[in-house]
Amino acid sequence: MTILLSFIGTGRLYDTVYLLGGQEFHTPIIQEALCRYYKPEKVILFVTKGARSANLPKIRSVLSSFVVSEVDIPDGKCEEEIWEIFSIVTKSVSEKDTILFDITHGFRSLPFISLLSIAYLKEIRSISLSGVVYGAFEAGERIKTDSGVEISRAPVFDLTGFVSIFDWMAGVRSFLHHADAGLLNEQVKRISDEEFCKTQNRSGTKPLLNLLGPLSTYAEAVRLSRPVEAVSVASLIYDRFPQATEAIESYTPVLNPLLSKISDIGNFAVSESDVLTSELIQKQRNLIQVQLDMGLYQQAVTLGREWMVTVLLHAAGSGREWLLKNTRFAAENALTGAEKLLSRQNNKEQSDNFHQNSRFLEWFCTCDSWKEMVGIWSRTSQLRNELAHCGMNSDSQKVQTLLKQVKNFPESMDRYYTLIMEYSK
Structure with missing residues (x-):
């Protein structure tokens, strides 16, 4: 099931034009824009006591054509309440649900809790993440409607890429500490598939794909105690890593320091792995x-x-x-x-x-x-x-x-x- 998880705030809801995927949605309710664009099967609204009386009635009315449920959460004013919110959020979804997380009105620590909840749910409940979105009202431009009223035209940021850093970290850790390239394979194939959807080719991510084979072989050689093959494939990793680094620079530059840890495998490379030398x-x-x-x-x-x-x-x-x-x-x-x-x-x-x-x-x-x-x-x-x-x-x-x-x-x-x-x- 595809579920939109969203927090309800207590602040004023301004009339806004939200920009999503090249489309415009004129509404003061970000959840309406998200529902019209993503078409979730269910909406779960996390509501504090203040938000229930301030904004929930209006939001409920606008979302009347969607399946909506409300879940009460505390304000998060102390550590105990923060843990309670985390528990409530993570228990609100089921195994293998597809989740769209809206943090537009996440107040105080709620965005942080959201990111941790996503990481937790992916591990424990095997959820799929459709996206993490934020309606950037403050980043919008001021425009005038046909009636002459000035409103904001605001982009909706997709922050899913930031969440993927957790997956990259897990992949690198799994590879370096457990000789398992499976998670890295998943991440590289994910961004390659995304490139293909946008451009109908994989030229940008090809250097990363070319690195996957040697990385996987090296990992299995370590686990299966095959030193000849390990040092041989380490040479391929050493040769291909610079191009892979350039590819990462184009997609997620923040990952370069993380992936550079893998380059140390080049220290195992030898020119001829079947010739016995002191170096080998x-x-x-x-x-x-x-x-x-x-x-x-x-x-x-x-x-x-x-x-x-x-x-x-x-x-x-x-x-x-x-x-x-x-x-x-x-x-x-x-x-x-x-x-x-x-x-x-x-x-x-x-x-x-x-x-x-x-x-x-x-x-x-x-x-x-x-x-x-x-x-x-x-x-x-x-x-x-x-x-x-x-x-x-x-x-x-x-x-x-x-x-x-x-x-x-x-x-x-x-x-x-x-x-x-x-x-x-």
Whole structure:
């Protein structure tokens, strides 16, 4: 249902010509102009005690052909009354209603309450927002009617764009803190559709549309622990972001500082994501930190263990083969073999010839700090397994214990990297 929500004031209602969408509506009642233009299925008037006696009878009479209901609200003279107004407004609509909010006669804190109510209702009731409008009587020009009476010809401002800032903020926050580009996609497609309705093309918003694909891919790569694809698509984001910024400048310049936060993704970009270099290793390490900061603990630990295999290949001079399945398998076997070798040594058991089991094992075990590195690998593997099995065993770790290990994980990774790279020099 499409509903017009409007506040009734106590001030004098001046004869006015309201300008809406290229049309003129001659009436002292802004709600009449809005009803004639938007044709809502229902009108809800929020009325204070003073407004009920001052202006409601006249407004009621003018809107007699529309479905109108009145809802009493307090004056909003104290904090308790403000909260009461907020509660009344948000309870006045139903799930998935389409709302047109008129704040022309919103006095004191009512416009502020209106904006908060909209944000709240979109989240809680899944409403659709048709518009937020304000009859700008003071901004009108003075004209004379046919009878020679001087009145105001006033524009009706559409303030919906200001409300959309909440949606953009939510989209950027969701992307940066949760690797979810869904809300940003919705906002870009919304303004692109608006452009198409006006111009029958999408040339102005095309740079933003071109940015959506890489942003979505990057977000999913972070969530799915795909570092090669993440750093590769980060290069596309870096290349396309300047044009997208220019597009935002044309539509909603106020959003540029907000969206500029996304440009930091360019820091993960590398020219060749399949060539293993120290730079790429550091980019992947930074990506693991991003996952940890987002609370993607299982993904971060899983990627961290793979990163340790990658570091071994780089240190051992096999960086050109780092994405080959058999090479990675051999490097992982070397770390696992070293783990078994250390266990046998600690238990004073007879050692088999583990050095023949992996092309990297002998090299690794000649490192001065190989035992410390094996300990880090072993703890990482145990942590990965603990997370992967979801606590489905009788001796699983408690959440707080597990979380403490995850928090200490970055320090262990960095120690591993320092030790192995010192040996490779």
